[in-house]
Amino acid sequence: MRTLLFLLLSAGAVCAQDGAAIYKAHCAACHDTPTGRIPPFSALRAMDPAKIMQSLETGAMKTQGAGLTSAERFAVVTYLATPAAKHSSAPSPAAFCKAEPQHPGPAHGPQWSEWGANIENTRFQDASAAGLSAADVAKLKLKWAFGLGNGASVRSQPAVTDGRVFVADLGSDVYSLDTRSGCIQWTFHAGATVRSAITVGPTGGSGSRPAIYFGDQSANAYAVDASTGKLIWKVHAGDHFASMLTGGPLLHDGVLYVPISSYEEALAASPTYECCTFRGSVIALDAATGKSLWRSYTIPESAHPTEKSKTGVQMHGPSGAGVWSAPTFDAKRNVVYVATGDNYSDPPSATSDAVLAFDAKSGKLLWSKQLTADDIYNMGGHAKGRDFDFGQPPILVALSNGRRALVIGQKSGIAHAIDPDRQGAVLWETRLGHGGPLGGIQWGSAADSENMYVPLADLALKGVADKSAPQGYRLELDPNSGGGLFALQLTTGKQVWSAKPPACGERKHCSPAQSAPVSAIPGVVFSGSVDGHMRAYSASTGEIIWDVDTARDYETVNDQKAKGGSLDAAGPVIAGGMLYVTSGYGQWGGMPGNVLLAFSVDGK
DSSP: OOOHHHHHHHOOOHHHHHHHHHHHHHHHHHHTTTOOOOHHHHHHHSSSSHHHHHHHSSSSSSHHHSSSSSHHHHHHHHHEEEEEESSOOOOOGBBBSOOOOOOOOSSSSSBSSSSTSTOOOBBBOOOHHOOOOOOHHHEEEEEEEEEEOOSSBOOOOOOOTEEEEEEEEEEEEEEEETTOOHHHEEEEOSSSSSSSEEEEEEEETTOOOEEEEEBBSSEEEEEEETOOOOOOOOOOOOOOTTOOOOOOOOOETEEEEEEEEEHHHHHHTTTTTTOOOOOEEEEEEETOOOOOEEEESSSSSOEEEEEETTTEEEEEOOOOOOSSSSOEEEETTEEEEEEEEOOOSOOOOOOOOOEEEEEEOOEEEEEEEESOOOOOOTTTTTTOEEEEEEEEOOOOETTSSOOOOEEEETTTSSSEEEEETTEEEEEEEEEEEEOOOTTTSSSOOOSSEEEEEEEEEOOOOEEOOOOTTSSEEEEOOOOOOOOOEEEETTOOOEEEEEEOOOTOOOTTSOOOOOOSSSSEEETTTEEOOSSSEEEEEEETOEEEEEEEEEEEEEOOTOOOOOOOOOOSSSEEEETTTTTEEEOBBBBOOOOOOOEEEEETTTTT
């Protein structure tokens, strides 16, 4: 493997160019416009080249690889392993801050330091930290825009602390930017595309220093010095070749809790792939050193051989139950909660599509509550379930009756509340949509002291005749399906109000689906849509009080061409009188883009 890796990375440009032609002829039809869970081109670029070769020769892509000569397989893997240009041009000197940056301190000033704004994942920012009142929101205007490299789908959510915003681009670069102007303070180049949200906090231990933490598509977890951009540690957190890090890491008391997901269910599309052996997990790392403290799996038993497929391929199970979202911390009980995805293969497990509670110190599974049973789904076409993963974490809330709850939305279209103090006993369930592989309720809800705010995706695709397409048609977003925002009473799940999605109108490649995580401040809920709009809703009535169309071209502070597009996987971040949102998500037929937008009152 090491020899193969060396040969691939040292191959010349001619071989890479030949590989581009082979990729276009044999691979692009699926991976340039992926459907379902087929890995996009960017995912292939982020994979270890030895694994790609193994996949073509003996793994998931063996059937496709059999149609290529050894030289052609080598060429296409070399092409995928050859680093792409990170930007159309390097950042100009003018894009960097002129003054010596102050050393950040995670406890200094307003901050949004992790995916859910706090360890309970409420995505709620109080008035002091937000620096915005409900009356200010209508006056928000663009203050600056920052180009996020070449690509089509902004993925990672930024973090804000001590006058800095940390954000990952569409390649594998992470930036520290000045919140006031967007100028660059430092850059860090990761080994693969950064998928997770950025988390900020102290490393703990002796010589504690502020750091940022994140994960990439090759299942590597990073700690980077927040002051200098220097690597503190890098750990390969996954223990399966198809592992990746999607959910944001959770930092608490010197321990980093990292959720593990995977793309193995997409590999099952190959009729020769022995599906499946991945099982989700959470790994606890020492925040100062990266040392592993414990790893706990979402499925207790390892996969074992089961029946053979109709074509005689050996199958394995149980598998799946990946953790796609950030963990939630319960300081009262010293417990880490995670939400899991579906199973990939038979037999089904009792911990898929569930909320799991782990002891924070030992990683012992304390209890689990499955909310959809027998949900077995993969891209091989022999699935029994409907892909009703949990794409968002549970939110830990205090109820007005003195009890507590974990509230969470599911891709089934149902919002749930369970009791963390009674082994996950169901408190209420409210159906808001019909659900599906693309949602249902997708990436994130929010909660204040009274309500849970739930965005509805229910994104749908429709077939449009296209003789140039290999299958004779292409898939487009359905402009008449999906969307809506709901306020549910925390104690009962009763609907307080609902806001219908605005129509797409004449915009092409449009969907009203509200897949993106929502965020809230006192009196206001912010929700982005696949149609490119970021909207602010009254928390008491659901009335739209601010609406900005982000799908346009921008002049950027780093002199890079940038445009906005669909809002999907990452949510808005509010801190210190500003709102930050990344725009452009081209997967599933959405509008591609590559920009970070910063809004302030009157743009000042």
